[in-house]
Amino acid sequence: MYRNRVAILDPFRSFNHEIDRVFAEMLRGWPRAEMRGKAGFPALNVLETESSVIVEAELPGVRSEDLDIKVQGKELTLEGRRPEPSGDGVTVRRRERGAGEFTRIVQLAHEIDVDRVTASLEDGVLTVTLPKVVSEIPKKIPIGS
Amino acid sequence: MQNEDKKMEVQACCPDEVEAKRVVTHTYSPAVDVLERADEVVVLADLPGVKTKDVDIEYEDGRLSFTARTDTSNRATGKTLLHEYEPGDFRRSFRVGDAIDASGIRAEMNDGVLTLRLPKKATEVARKIEVRSGGES
Numbered sequence: 515m516y517r518n519r520v521a522i523l524d525p526f527r528s529f530n531h532e533i534d535r536v537f538a539e540m541l542r543g544w545p546r547a548e549m550r551g552k553a554g555f556p557a558l559n560v561l562e563t564e565s566s567v568i569v570e571a572e573l574p575g576v577r578s579e580d581l582d583i584k585v586q587g588k589e590l591t592l593e594g595r596r597p598e599p600s601g602d603g604v605t606v607r608r609r610e611r612g613a614g615e616f617t618r619i620v621q622l623a624h625e626i627d628v629d630r631v632t633a634s635l636e637d638g639v640l641t642v643t644l645p646k647v648v649s650e651i652p653k654k655i656p657i658g659s
Numbered sequence: 660m661q662n663e664d665k666k667m668e669v670q671a672c673c674p675d676e677v678e679a680k681r682v683v684t685h686t687y688s689p690a691v692d693v694l695e696r697a698d699e700v701v702v703l704a705d706l707p708g709v710k711t712k713d714v715d716i717e718y719e720d721g722r723l724s725f726t727a728r729t730d731t732s733n734r735a736t737g738k739t740l741l742h743e744y745e746p747g748d749f750r751r752s753f754r755v756g757d758a759i760d761a762s763g764i765r766a767e768m769n770d771g772v773l774t775l776r777l778p779k780k781a782t783e784v785a786r787k788i789e790v791r792s793g794g795e796s
Contacts, residue, residue, distance in 0.1 A: 557743040558741060558744075559739070559742055559743060559744060560739070560740040560741035561737035561738065561740065562737050562738045562739075562740050563736075563738070567740070568735040568737060570735060572705075572708070572744060572746075573771070574705040574706060574707040574770060574772045575703075575705065575769075575770055575772040576770065599692045599694055601694075601696075604694050604695070604696055605696075606693075607694065607695050607700075608691065608692060608693035609692055610690035610692060611690045611691065612690075623740075636733065637707065637708055637709060637730065637768075637770070637771045638705070638707035638770050638771015638772065639707050639708045639733070639771065641735060643735075
């Protein structure tokens, strides 16, 4: 009896491990992000739909020409710079906005169709849409009659 | 940049139908830089996700304040894999000295950054120039 119970529970246990592994893969590499010593700029939100992974970041003041987005294998790299507020005859009275160079690397759990990746930068919000390769999209199999 | 640290308050739900459709639940105090030139003070504020039409700026009794509503219409939906920030509205106010010519305050939005230009009163600019030339001679 006991053996049977273990056998039933086992698949669930390995399912949990699978989730842990996926997250571990995703999180790997993130501590490398930095901006003026501050870890984690820009802050990211990562969402998944059936067909793609969507990465959103708040990047106010970053122009598209100052932003590099690279995808290699399962790795997304966001690299860019935010200009220092300066100029001739300018005295800085208060400085709260970070400036300088930043890099963030996102390790994705899915193989990405690199050629179909799109990105938009609107009102300081970056959205990168990373379509999964077709083989990664779950396919519904109809039960034949 | 660390919006989480600047979480000010959770907005109460609004009865307005339009408001109810918005999923914004946070109002942040945005990060600002304040720069001073000989003839003006410039305030830069990070307002990611905010469109020009959604910024309100007020000046009253020497206090300059702005509120900004973030646009959530383009926000992606799906299963959350990582959640490092919560988009929100913004609000902040400043005490502005008598040296500012309030009627000349101008504002613009670029790439999610609000720029407020506060011209100094002509008398202030003149006085400063006077002091400088006096110091050099």
